[in-house]
Amino acid sequence: MRVHVLQHVAFEGLGCIEDWIDSRQATLSFTRFFSAHENSLPAIEAFNLLIVLGGPMSVNDQTEYPWLAQEKILIQHAIAARKPVLGICLGAQLIAYSLGATVYRNSVKEIGWFPVEAIPDLPEQAFKFPAQATVFHWHGETFDLPDGTIHLAKSAGCLHQAFQYQDYVIGLQFHLETTTDIAGQIVLHCADELAEELSKDQLYIQDETQILTLTPQYSKAVNGLMMKILDFLAQDI
Known part of the structure; x- marks a missing residue:
């Protein structure tokens, strides 16, 4: 198996996904858009x-991050070629x-760590x-469900938390790959955003202490769920 990231x-790295890749003895390659030497598709x-x-940027920030245009094309081509894709x-x-x-x-x-709920009565082919x-969240944007997709999960703060396209593409608004290290890195590098949101006294914002305290409590379960999703996507590879 050849996995490209x-x-x-x-x-914002692979977290527990790396363990799954190692368990499959898969080869791993990267496009790192932040690197001048590893940014080719x-x-x-x-x-x-x-x-x-x-990542902290928006899909709509193409002027600031022009590589987004080519990334979107690659994703479109991968889906058209029936390559399994996880977002x-x-x-x-x-x-x-x-x-x-x-x-x-x-x-x-x-x-922070907030619950999501499964959508009931899904088709047989749905995860x-x-x-x-x-699960661990860090997002401020959402999306309409694309035509032909299956709505998989929702939360009180965001209706479209997870979706599936056919049997080989899954999108997650939340971070099942989160480990203690990943959570610590995101908190460290996004501290300004966290401080700004905490100042607004919003309902679905946890502070640094809450996030880092809850991570060991919940990460094992969400990591296990990530492994199941990866197994689902890779079942025909």
């Missing part, structure tokens, strides 16, 4: 599974955009989330 910032034939990670946070928004949906500011931001799971 689109990474937008150095501090692969040919579609170069990978079996595409993973699109998160996390910004990655999910990029998939939604690439499938023709609009990405825009959500009514609230979600930062099934647990009825409720507490």
Whole structure:
């Protein structure tokens, strides 16, 4: 198996996904858009599974980040070629955009460990989330569901938390890959945003102490859920 990762910032890495890749003895390659030396995009034939990670930028920030245009095209081509694709946070928004949906500011931001709920009565081919799971969020945008997708999960603060396209593409607004190290890195590098949101006394914002205290409590369960999603996407590879 050949896994290619689109990474937008150095501090949002693979987390527990790396353990899954190692367990599959898969080869791993990266496009690191923040690096002058590793920012080239692969040919579609170069990978079996595409993973699109998160980042603080918006899908709509193409003027500031011109590489977004080519990234969207790669995602579109990967989906058209029936390559399994997993998108996390910004990655999910990029998939939604690439499938023709609009990405825009959500009514609230979600930062911290908050529950999502599974959508009931899904088609047989859909990935099934647990009825409720507490997961790690750090997002302020949302998206319309693209045509032909299955709505998988929602939360009180954001309706479209997870979706599936056919049987080989999944987008997650939240971070199931989160480990103690990943949570610490995001808190460290996004401290200004966290301080700004805490000053507004919003409902779905936790402070640094809450986030880092809750991470060991919830990360094992969400990491296990991530492994199941990856197994689901890779079942035909």
